[in-house]
Amino acid sequence: MVDFMLSELGTNNIKAITTEVEGESSQIFQRYTMEKVEEIADGNNMVCHKINYPYAVHYCHVGGRTKTFMVSMIGVDGTKVKALSVCHQDTSFWNPKGLPFVVLNVKPGTTPICHFLLNDQIVIFPSKKATN
Template identity: 35%
Template sequence: MNEETKICAEDMESMLHFFGRVFGWKEEFKIVGTKQFSSSALLQEYVVSEDPQEIIGSRKVICHPKYGSYYCHYDVKGVNKVVKVLLDGENGDKVEAIAVCHMNTSFTAQNLDHPLSRMLGLKPGTSPVCHILAVGNFVLVQT
């Protein structure tokens, strides 16, 4: 694979070609995403109800819906972790969430204009940062 680590795929063919370049054409992968088990209020407080479980895989592609296409990016260095976490909402909702943990945040801490730096006030040497993927986002994990 060359240096390309991201794609804005407007069709399934482009997306599959990118996945094939990342994983190889004969490798197997699984797709994981956040699942909400009830359809109550979307904005509410959630608490983690069980210990997170890491989803193991040597390569991972994370995809986010963007304006009728998907923005997908690949962690070339393999430093991000993907975990499944169960959440309980304040009104009884249950969510099986997928979180991506950026284990090396030094790239954002050194670039104060990076969105993560501004949102979280990251400074050099900051701890890992994890974020929950919303419903509709997904991760392909090499099995």
Template identity: 40%
Template sequence: MEYPVNWNSGRRAYIHILNMFFQPKDIYPGAKIKEAISLDRSIVGNAFIPRIEAEAMPFHSNNLSQLLNRYSIEPGSKEAKQIQKSLSHCEAPFPKGAKQFCATSLESMIDNTISELGTPNLQVMSTVLGNRGSKREKIFYKVGSPVVELPQEKFVLCHPVVSPQVVFYCHTAPKFKGYAIPLEGNNGRKVNALAICHYDAKDFNPVFFEMLNVKPSTMPICHFLMEDHLAWTRP
């Protein structure tokens, strides 16, 4: 899995976040994360466009040419291919027992989340960063105390995707487990990290199981959320 650093000036480096995945047993006070990770925003820049504007041109592959024209993006360019990839991600069939949607406005994100969670009483959580250093700085973290297991098991997770307008890919799963994990960086940074564990990971890319040295579908897979990724749940 990978996310662009910046859509506007980005188009350059990618943050590879394979090392942000782990198993629950590996996260405890004092544990060290073996590789440097970045929890900063994965996509920097624009805000949601108004709902009426988003619905006038749905984020769908049928409207690709109109989307490219609207944002002055050349067909066949790297940017165009990135948008095509995001569209394919939004339109891909979802695993049995899970649901997904792509939100192009704040209103659509909230409405769909209310529908999935069955209540208008929502709580949204994310990773909160402390002092900021250079984005190019490699930071190695160790786990602080306490590691708190969240009581909720149902979440709607929303991840930003590559697009010139703000779009979040949101999904559910049969069972999640969340953790609030304090992290301490070797540069002094303090992070209140949010991590989510997937207890039905059979549809994950095999590379994650290889990296964790476990057999597919036998163990839960957890990952940290970057600061602009959201977890909606009931309070």
């Protein structure tokens, strides 16, 4: 997995981050207030999704040109979250009947598509200090 990441990202100077939840929420769904949005990466990244398996297995893929943000939020019950959000910059090759385009009523390639990542998913990207 590490060799795949390094070869796909073209550097051995990488960062790996995930969504962080402080404490346990008393509610499954709740409203959150965004307190801070910080851009942490701009460029190619890799996302690893946890696969339901008896031991740790992840499906990793290159996300293409993205902007990655860390969004600090607080829930109505006081739960604090630092949530990863990935914004795909080039969606021109995506299926126009895909859910993001239907829900947002936009066409592929016209606007970035952003989404939050769960705390069992990992984003890997070149460090800002990366050298090839």
